[in-house]
Amino acid sequence: MGPENTTEVGTFTNGYMYMPIAKYVEKYGLNDFDSSFNAMYEITKRNTAEYAIRPYLEKYHEETLDILQQWLRDENSHIRRLVSEGTRPRLPWAKKIGALKGDFRNNLKLLEPLMNDPSKYVQKSVANHINDITKEDNELVFQWLQQLLDKQHPVNPWIMKHGLRTMIKNGTLPKDFCF
Secondary structure, eight states: OOOOOOOOOOTSSGGGGHHHHHHHHHHHHHHHHHHHHHHHHHTTTTTOOOTTTTHHHHHHHHHHHHHHHHTTTTHHHHHHHHHHTTTOOOOOOOOOOOGGOOOHHHHHHGGGGGOOSSOHHHHHHHHHHHHHHHHHHHHHHHHHHHHHHHHOOOOHHHHHHHHTHHHHHHHHHHHHOOO
16 A cells, blocks of 8 residues: 655645545445445554545444544554544534534543644644634533532643633633643
8 A cells, every 4th residue: 555654744735646445445335334444544544544435434433432432542653643633523525523422522532542632733723623623512511520620630731722622712711721
């Protein structure tokens, strides 16, 4: 398939030639779950499968989430980023998707292990995912972040601030919330 992308440069700069392969998996791979997930894994190490994974979330919700749970611990930052980016409710240029299992708490639970990810590439995706959820249920996001802070879960302050940027801009962030 070619060499892996060893940088954290965005997918529209490097590896764009893999986008048609991801589109093929998205459109024609739904009847072969295992092969399609193997392909998405390899594509993501070179470009991205953030669009391709979305139909699998609809058709094979539980199975897809099981794999994403494993990918949270992958050594490759592109794979960890896919966990966040592929499940974003408002991913630009993609079909909007609802909350995982009908509840945004499931999205936040999936993001929790990534809240202190060392990769800036992953951090940006996590923050954007959080920001997406603030547009649907900002109170839930605030409560979740407060719980993480209260239990001293490692949280990157940049992720938190960037994830709350819409609330900050709109003045809807509770006054007593500290970064």
